Amino acid sequence: MDRRTFLHLLGKGALVSSVAGLFPDLLFGQSAFDLGLQGQELIQNGEYAKAVEVLQKAVAMDPSSDWAYGLLGRAYRGLGKTAEAVDAFRQALRINPEDTYSRWMVEMMTQKPIPKLPKKEKPRSPLELQAEEEEKRVLGRLASKESLEYQVKRVVVDAGHGGFDSGAVGLSGLKEKDVTLELATRLHRRLEAGGRVKSFLTRTGDYYIPLSDRTAVANQYQADLFISIHINANENRKANGSETYYCAEKASNQEAARVAEFENSVLKFDEEFKKEEGFISIEEILFHFEQRMYWKESGSFAGRFQEKFKTDLPFRSRGVNSANFFVLRRAKMPSILLETGFISNPEDESKLKTPAFLDRVADSVFRGIA
Ligand SMILES: [Zn+2]
The missing domain is CATH 3.40.630.40 (Zn-dependent exopeptidases)
Incomplete structure (x- = not known):
């Protein structure tokens, strides 16, 4: 396989999945980083419940990974579990206060929605x-x-x-x-x-x-x-x-x-x-x-x-x-x-x-x- 095809497959996640299917323990059973990668992949595929499962293992294995906590937050958010998502993003922020994305997520999700204004049939609303x-x-x-x-x-x-x-x-x-x-x-x-x-x-x-x-x-x-x-x-x-x-x-x-x-x-x-x-x-x-x-x-x-x-x-x-x-x-x-x-x-x-x-x-x- 040439490099271009390799990168293409890697980008699509096809390679990771096929290798994972053959050697599940070799690729994903080992480190928090591997679990994080797998979680990221599941999020991209919209498989949020599976992603939560994998990422919980990742943060248990490496509680110092803001990256894994950020991913866990995204997976919870995908499931519509706001409280759990906010909690995970907050944890990511505690580990890395410079994580602007997690900070924004916390602020956005804890923000109360602006109440709807009544509609009026006037030229200017x-x-x-x-x-x-x-x-x-x-x-x-x-x-x-x-x-x-x-x-x-x-x-x-x-x-x-x-x-x-x-x-x-x-x-x-x-x-x-x-x-x-x-x-x-x-x-x-x-x-x-x-x-x-x-x-x-x-x-x-x-x-x-x-x-x-x-x-x-x-x-x-x-x-x-x-x-x-x-x-x-x-x-x-x-x-x-x-x-x-x-x-x-x-x-x-x-x-x-x-x-x-x-x-x-x-x-x-x-x-x-x-x-x-x-x-x-x-x-x-x-x-x-x-x-x-x-x-x-x-x-x-x-x-x-x-x-x-x-x-x-x-x-x-x-x-x-x-x-x-x-x-x-x-x-x-x-x-x-x-x-x-x-x-x-x-x-x-x-x-x-x-x-x-x-x-x-x-x-x-x-x-x-x-
Ligand atoms: Zn560019």
Whole structure:
């Protein structure tokens, strides 16, 4: 079996299941990590009850694994057992207070639903009025001088991919998900060390988070900037350089459309965005008014960012482009996606393995934001 087929099967979970069927004890009877992997797989297949069973064994075996507790929380959530889910996510947080995803889950699930407002047959509903107020407020802020000196106070840094979703893979086997985590962690530390910005990571380890949840985390924390870090790949091994993207309905060119298609491809594994009565309606109406403004603001931020970024960055600048990136789509703040270098370019791939080089890239992104 060649590597491509192997990775493909691994991504689909087919290999893990078939090997598990042959040697159940060899693969899954041994460590908490193996049980965690099996639990993650069951969650992806929607087999939540089985996942709970396996993950309970995993946390009993290794009570220090925030990853396993986070998965247990997701499995309980899938079963609709909110109390148990909150408990598991809280445990994950106790072990790793930086686990933003578990924190968000706890906050979301313990939040009381907003009571439904009575419907009125008027030209303007209270919700629409609220949405218009919000629009005026945001427009006012964007138009004022304040926006020129827009101070970023909360940044959510998203390491692209994770878990079963490796992202792009280089010739020597370097995985995009590992490089993005290295870069995101470095950027997070620099932002925090600067002292003027509060930074949050969407993931702190090698696990998968649905695309829609990544921006939902940023929305929940009322972040001022969302930055998703990725590494590009192309069949043309010579392709190189770094690009800054922002979200738009239409791609700015064919290459941008191709990149977005790749980054969105994992979407088929995501659960559909869950609608909650009396909650989503306000969200949707506000969002309808705001989305375009945020995208416009993202475009101008991307431009200013790339101007600074390109003078600093140890890669050739490929400029700013836009496309429909699902991970950015629902952000209620300026949001950008970086493609820093090409993992498919052997020269870039070997650089991306060097801690000193990753430091340089993180420094450039940090200065771009600052
Ligand atoms: Zn990616």
